[in-house]
Amino acid sequence: MDWLTTVDHKKIGILYLLGGTLFFVLGGIEAMLIRLQLMFPESNFLDAQTYNEVLTMHGTTMIFLAAMPLLFAFMNFIVPLQIGARDVAFPFVNALGFWTFFFGGIMVNVSWFLGGAPDAGWTAYTPLSSSEVFSGKGNDFYAVGLQIAGLGTLMSGINFLATIINMRAPGMTFMRMPLFTWTTFVSSLLILFAFPPLAVGLFLLTFDRLFDANFFEIGAGGSAVLWQHIFWIFGHPEVYILILPAFGIISEVVSTFSKKRLFGYSSMVFATLLIAFLSFMVWVHHMFTDGLGPIANALFSVATMLIAVPTGIKIFNWLFTMWGGQIRFTTAMLHVVAFIPTFVMGGVTGVMLASPPADFQYHDSYFVVAHFHYVIVGGIVLALFAAVFYWWPKMFGRMLNETLGKLAFWLFFIGFHLTFFIQHILGLIGMQRRIFTYLAEHEGWAEMNLVSTIGAFFMAAGVILYVLNIVITSLKPRNASADPWDGRTLEWTLPSPVPVYNFKQLPLVRSLDAFWAEKMAGNKEMTPAEPVGPIHMPSNSILPLIMAFGFFVSGFGFMYAKHDFANDFVRMLFENHIVSIGGLVITAICMILRSLIDDPGYHIEPEELESKGVKA
């Protein structure tokens, strides 16, 4: 019950971790089904329709429901600790953001049991996705489910921004913030400006599908290309929303385990901001083959190639951080060292794809598939694993097993390159993206696809080992000290796991790498910025969960308003929009309750601070 009503950013972080892992496993199973189907030519393991559903759900799940929440888990848990805050700016909204994401994710996934999953690709291009003629009921779940999940993401993004702007500890200026906090800040800015276009796009798609609107209906004057513009003006920043926090994680880990200040801190911040700015200027590079003309293509091509500059700055800064450092090859560091060359490979193919004449050859081929898996798996997922090993002791008070971790890493890393490197070549010799099978006559296709599938098994084995590591660790007693890695930032000044109020006294920050600076000055802990006093805490609330549930009910109401139910009463409820409006009324009532009833919260008294809450 405590977990359902919690407004504590640390618990919500853990909820995000659990939710993200659940969807990561689902997306992983879908990935394995894809690879099994493509293992041999002319395979009948899955039929074409099921294959379309599996590949759509793999992409949708991994991007929206796995990568985002897993990053949010660390943003939620770590950022308030890194800036010296007791919670986020809006603890209630934080919980609401999680529950809306969760119900949205559930909604997209229940489509499997209600007439088939979405089948128009994760990009849901119109008119394929917008018309019942071409695609099934599943795309309703895509449009409505992602709408709800996206709303949660937007709320969390605003929350992180307000937190970082307003809640920094005394002395924690912007240019003293750890890089993970910086990248969270910039990534949240991107969420703020990228998710509303997605919301509009999904609204328009929903209107077309459910209410006979004509946005993408070519026969009524609509435009199919409009969807592509709206989707990619969201979709391109989205990949930076994912990769920037990953860059932040890499920066934290590389600096800690090289025992050096991050090389070029200010250029790192600048590069992050520049990437964020450019990310909104490049969406047409997904649409080079649309025929928008040479001028549009050339402009967007140059803008895309420009992104290589700030990204290159980052790569060199990480290398120079390691240069001359006292490197410790812990599991977290191993992932980071593997990340750098892997991500560079993804970046290089990215620049190749940015050239329109060449893109006409690469477009919609496995070369593209290989490219984005190099940046997403080789970038985001490796960074996430690094974060898991790095921050696990802080989150759960236990050290993950290093030997098992390294074994899992090697399996995953070798498996990854085995799976995806060969897909570059498959793409170059003509294998199209999203085809469900291929003929045996294509020379080399069968062998290369087999290799790719074998690689996928290595990756799966690696993931199982990661999970096993977590299970084994959680059975052991708590053994983590407050500062197991000889850390540099504020989260390592707190006990592991962190008490509910985070900081007994807010710390006074005097430098970048605040904790390290104090250590170098011979201090064991931070100088407090305030006397010990009662700490005000927000009360738990069940309302966020009920509010999110209201959206969930309403979504079903709209989707099934025209459904031919056998039961007359049920049909009456849906037909007259009683269910859809009812769901919104549930949400509205919760909002009103929240507004009318002031939350006085409660106080933790100084004498309680000594004894209370070493429990996360």
Add this chain to the structure above:
Amino acid sequence: MSSHAHLENQPLPAEPERATLEGRNKITGFWLFLAGETTLFGTLFATYIALRNQTLSGPTANELFDFELVALATFILLVSSLFSVLAVNAMHKHNVKALQFWLFATVIFGLAFLVLEIYEFNHYTELGHTWSKSAFSSSFYALVGFHGAHVAFGLAWIASVIGQLFKKGLTTVTAPKVYVSALYWHFIDVVWVFIFTVVYLMGKVG
């Protein structure tokens, strides 16, 4: 324990909406929310501009729009925005009566705007400009309807703020709510200025 209650016993500060960290967070967060709303409406505007000439057999913008009605609606909404400025001024003077009066006036004028808009939509539907008629009609109703939905939400919200002022009075808890709802109302107003330009003016002359 006395330290907890210090805020209630003190006289209200000059800018009660910024007196607490919660209040300041709310205002920062709300400005950010409005930034997101701006991109939301920006996308709807882009959609409308892309599709506004796809009228098929339905009436065109030039045939439909009636300047007198729209000018009246614009006037009413702009004045309601002025009232919410006066409301915030009254709040800064700690004059709860005037604050409630001006908020009430805001709601009345907002309501009048909404009635005009409903009449307008109804009128257009009779002229054959229905939701499903063409890409133009869908994008028109999506853009203007989203704005109308925002107005309706804002009315309910400000009405609830008035009610809370009766019940709780002007405190450091209610003041940020007044301030933030006024921000929201101005935002709605600004969006309407763009709708007036892009939809109605460009529809008549473009």
